Amino acid sequence: xxxxxxxAGLTAxxxxxxxxxxxSATVLYNERVVELEQTLPDATxxxxxxxxxxxxxDFVLKPEGACLDExxxxxxxxxxxxxxxxxxxxxxxxxxxxxxKLQQAYVTDYNDGIWxxxxxxxxxxSFLRGGEAPDFELMGRDGELxxxxxxxxxxxxxxxxxxW
Amino acid sequence: xxxxxxxxxxxxxxxxxxxxxxxDTGGEEAAGHIFDDANVSYTAIIDVNHQISSLYNLVNVxxxxxxxxxxxxxxxxxxxxxxxHMNGAWGTNDYVPIVRDWVAKGxxxxxxxxxxxxxxxxxxxxxxxxxxxxxxxLGGYYFTxxxxxxxxxxxxxxxxxxxxxxxxxxxxxQYEEGGSAGPEWRARREQIEGAGGAYYAPLEIKNN
Numbered sequence: 001x002x003x004x005x006x007x008a009g010l011t012a013x014x015x016x017x018x019x020x021x022x023x024s025a026t027v028l029y030n031e032r033v034v035e036l037e038q039t040l041p042d043a044t045x046x047x048x049x050x051x052x053x054x055x056x057x058d059f060v061l062k063p064e065g066a067c068l069d070e071x072x073x074x075x076x077x078x079x080x081x082x083x084x085x086x087x088x089x090x091x092x093x094x095x096x097x098x099x100x101k102l103q104q105a106y107v108t109d110y111n112d113g114i115w116x117x118x119x120x121x122x123x124x125x126s127f128l129r130g131g132e133a134p135d136f137e138l139m140g141r142d143g144e145l146x147x148x149x150x151x152x153x154x155x156x157x158x159x160x161x162x163x164w
Numbered sequence: 165x166x167x168x169x170x171x172x173x174x175x176x177x178x179x180x181x182x183x184x185x186x187x188d189t190g191g192e193e194a195a196g197h198i199f200d201d202a203n204v205s206y207t208a209i210i211d212v213n214h215q216i217s218s219l220y221n222l223v224n225v226x227x228x229x230x231x232x233x234x235x236x237x238x239x240x241x242x243x244x245x246x247x248x249h250m251n252g253a254w255g256t257n258d259y260v261p262i263v264r265d266w267v268a269k270g271x272x273x274x275x276x277x278x279x280x281x282x283x284x285x286x287x288x289x290x291x292x293x294x295x296x297x298x299x300x301x302l303g304g305y306y307f308t309x310x311x312x313x314x315x316x317x318x319x320x321x322x323x324x325x326x327x328x329x330x331x332x333x334x335x336x337x338q339y340e341e342g343g344s345a346g347p348e349w350r351a352r353r354e355q356i357e358g359a360g361g362a363y364y365a366p367l368e369i370k371n372n
Contacts, residue, residue: 026305028298028301028302028305030213030215031213031215033305103291105291105294105295105297105298106295106298107295107298107299107302107318107321109302109314109318112314114302114305116298116299116301116302116305117298118218118294118295118297118298119218119219119297121294127219127220127237127286128283128286128288129283130279130283131236131237131240131279131282131283131286132235132236132237133220133229133231133235133236133237134219134220135235136215136216136219138185138209138211138215138216139209140207140208140209141192141196141199141208141209141210142208146183146207146209148183148231148235149235151181151183151231152233152234152235153179153233154179154180154181154233155179155180155181155230155231155232155233155266155267155270156180156181156182156183156230156231157180157181157182157183157228157229157230157231157263158183158185158216158220158228158229158230158231159168159182159183159184159185159226159227159228159229159244160185160186160187160211160216160217160222160225160226160227160228161165161184161185161186161187161225161226162186162187162188162195162225162331162334162335163186163188163190163194163195163198164188164190164194164334164335164337164338164343164344
């Protein structure tokens with residue numbers, strides 16, 4: 001047991017030195033471009049500070065798990081897991097692990113540390129199964145934010161086109 | 165576009181709005197003047213990340229979606245020109261009258277689809293096509309940051325992941341020799357149409 005502890009201690013020391021060069025990363029999600037000053041260095045996964053989670057994908061870390069509205073994905077926070085670890089008192093949340101659980105698509109440029117996430121499938125069911133129009137929030141040409149939900153009570157003809 | 169502006173003028177007092185969204189990575193510079201030339205007063209958006217196509221599972225432009233007062237889709241995924249184009253090669257003059265009919269009669273319009281027809285008309289994506297969305301978004305990020313090499317890399321990836329998207333293909337071709345309606349686009353079209361596929365999902369219009 002003692003040996004295991006000391007190995008764990010050694011790993012922690014190595015991770016502290018890693019944490020000193022904690023990498024910056026850029027996350028793309030919908031229209032947003034989120035610059036993260038610190039993420040936990042990892043070859044394949046994106047670990048962010050819990051307070052950055054909401055900036056990245058709207059999820060909020062609560063005692064019951066990572067939650068988006070009524071949806072909560074359970075996350076153990078009193079011990080390390082694939083989704084959540086604590087290093088030197090600093091908790092880290094694994095955003096890509098959450099994405100995998102939710103079957104949310106993403107594409108990464110590892111060299112540049114840029115993570116591009118697709119939409120969260122569970123939020124798409126009312127569209128795919130129910131034919132409800134997905135809400136959106138985009139900047140209008142007049143500089144005002146346009147939300148589809150602001151047009152409730154009107155019929156909307158939504159048209160796409162392109163200059164090319 | 166001038167046609168849509170006149171339709172809007174005609175119907176806007178009847179609780180009707182047009183939201184017109186340019187799918188243009190080139191942004192204001194590429195698409196802004198087209199809105200300006202038509203003097204549009206309806207809601208105009210330049211959507212550099214093609215987010216509307218991404219959200220509504222659309223693969224070509226122009227495309228139209230009818231959304232009712234409660235936010236339910238009434239028609240979707242149609243190649244919606246306001247009038248005949250290129251001597252009738254595309255579009256029809258029969259589309260605007262059905263929009264008018266819908267605005268007047270709402271759910272009682274015979275041109276409104278039922279739930280199952282709406283569901284069937286939404287394009288289903290493969291898991292690969294789902295990944296095409298963030299790949300295209302990443303390419304767009306590099307494009308706006310003047311890294312053309314990486315933009316090309318991820319745009320190509322998006323096209324490979326979702327070969328059904330004309331938007332991904334043509335947005336990319338726009339920045340290459342030959343342009344968005346050049347030989348490569350024509351060859352792809354002929355290939356798909358030759359195999360019995362359609363460039364646009366066919367417009368279904370009931371005749372009275």
